Amino acid sequence: MTQKKDPKGYWKANIKYVLILLAIWFVVSYGAGILFKEELNTIKLGGFKLGFWFAQQGSMYVFVVLIFVYVKLMNNLDKKFGYDE
Known part of the structure; x- marks a missing residue:
């Protein structure tokens, strides 16, 4: 079931995903590689x-x-926001 297209909601969710994934990458690369190295x-x-x-x-x-x-x-x-092909 697809919803009506909501560009603002779509981009808000997209940015949320990007920020979470970048935070994970930062913790792994900087934290594990530098801060918690010892x-x-x-x-x-x-x-x-x-x-x-x-x-x-x-x-x-x-x-x-x-x-x-x-x-x-x-x-x-x-799929959730109706932008799939």
């Missing part, structure tokens, strides 16, 4: 310290996953 370095992952891994590769993997999450969220939002 605590995470006590854990080893594939022979590397976890803090080093997050700083070098983990944040990129999280970013790619967040792209797929954003696509799923936007597809659902498009």
